[in-house]
Amino acid sequence: MSAMNCAYPSVDTIRAAIGLAQRAPSVHNSQPWRWHLINERLHLYADTSRHLPATDPHQRALIVSCGAVLHHARVALGALGWHSEVETLPNPAVPEYLAVLDLAPRRPTATDIQLAAAMTHRRSDRRRFDWGKMPELSLKTAVEYGTRFGAGVQTVASADRPELSELIRRAARHHAHDVPYRTELAAWSGCRGTREGVPARNTAAVRAEDELPGRAFADPALADPKLTRDAATWLVIATDSDERAAQLRAGESLSALLLAATDLGLATCVQTEPLGLPELREEIRFSICAGKHPQVMVRAGLATRAAPLAETPRRRAEDVLPF
Numbered sequence: 001m002s003a004m005n006c007a008y009p010s011v012d013t014i015r016a017a018i019g020l021a022q023r024a025p026s027v028h029n030s031q032p033w034r035w036h037l038i039n040e041r042l043h044l045y046a047d048t049s050r051h052l053p054a055t056d057p058h059q060r061a062l063i064v065s066c067g068a069v070l071h072h073a074r075v076a077l078g079a080l081g082w083h084s085e086v087e088t089l090p091n092p093a094v095p096e097y098l099a100v101l102d103l104a105p106r107r108p109t110a111t112d113i114q115l116a117a118a119m120t121h122r123r124s125d126r127r128r129f130d131w132g133k134m135p136e137l138s139l140k141t142a143v144e145y146g147t148r149f150g151a152g153v154q155t156v157a158s159a160d161r162p163e164l165s166e167l168i169r170r171a172a173r174h175h176a177h178d179v180p181y182r183t184e185l186a187a188w189s190g191c192r193g194t195r196e197g198v199p200a201r202n203t204a205a206v207r208a209e210d211e212l213p214g215r216a217f218a219d220p221a222l223a224d225p226k227l228t229r230d231a232a233t234w235l236v237i238a239t240d241s242d243e244r245a246a247q248l249r250a251g252e253s254l255s256a257l258l259l260a261a262t263d264l265g266l267a268t269c270v271q272t273e274p275l276g277l278p279e280l281r282e283e284i285r286f287s288i289c290a291g292k293h294p295q296v297m298v299r300a301g302l303a304t305r306a307a308p309l310a311e312t313p314r315r316r317a318e319d320v321l322p323f
């Protein structure tokens with residue numbers, strides 16, 4: 001029977017959509033979410049037992065990650081023929097209760113199908129990006145798509161890059177002596193054979209000489225292409241307020257931006273290291289985001305000449321959606 005003839009998706013359809021949505025990016029691949037299917041409604045909760053307090057003291061990256069999985073789930077359901085109506089933060093007395101989805105049959109759009117396909121081949125690419133001409137129109141399209149979900153997406157202007165470079169370096173220097181941060185990083189990266197965490201094979205050694213270096217992970221094992229410089233464009237996703245609802249929207253915008261960029265052939269990687277330090281976050285807010293609240297940053301560029309990256313593992317649908 002086609003979805004058009006049913007009022008509600010089968011459990012198998014929900015499981016398939018949640019399985020696909022597991023491809024969503026999350027801070028240190030912590031996958032800090034769980035789903036519940038109750039009375040034909042799909043409920044999303046933040047799983048605070050997976051919070052990374054030393055990396056993400058205010059749970060910002062945790063909520064942004066949950067926003068990303070929310071958008072991924074909506075796209076996956078859409079591609080399977082189910083439109084979702086979303087209410088966010090349905091019960092203010094339960095802050096971990098992030099969203100409830102009501103589903104109705106709807107023919108998949110071409111965008112649903114393209115973005116769902118992009119979920120399976122999007123990767124966080126931490127290598128240097130190529131100097132070939134970045135297709136400006138593709139980046140503009142991805143940025144525009146990201147802004148539809150309620151957060152602003154801006155490109156870091158050349159004039160602001162030295163300031164951002166300095167703030168990134170200050171974050172790295174701070175974390176180099178921060179024992180709880182380093183302990184958490186060691187527990188969640190350099191991983192081999194687990195369903196969570198950042199695998200060694202997906203991280204390249206950080207090169208301090210790069211203008212805007214990324215976060216250094218444990219035991220990097222990814223070969224960098226032979227490029228003398230990194231040509232990444234940096235984007236910041238920022239919101240007018242800094243409440244949980246805004247952070248969730250930033251995560252939806254992030255997911256939309258990454259999937260559209262992947263679909264258009266761009267390489268991307270999320271970056272948040274200085275945003276986990278309140279003082280540096282405030283400096284980024286006022287020096288780069290004109291007072292808006294920075295929630296997450298993204299490197300984007302061309303990785304055309306580099307080898308494809310291995311998929312980062314995920315927990316299974318049944319791990320996050322109990323039946």
Ligand SMILES: Cc1cc2nc3c(=O)[nH]c(=O)nc-3n(C[C@H](O)[C@H](O)[C@H](O)COP(=O)(O)O)c2cc1C
Binds near residue numbers: 025028270
């Ligand atoms: C909120 C958030 C923060 C992240 N911060 C960083 C970061 O600072 N540096 C980095 O290299 N990757 C960062 N990532 C990317 C994750 O490490 C990545 O999504 C995860 O390991 C899964 O790998 P994949 O994106 O290749 O599927 C972040 C992702 C999210 C959603």
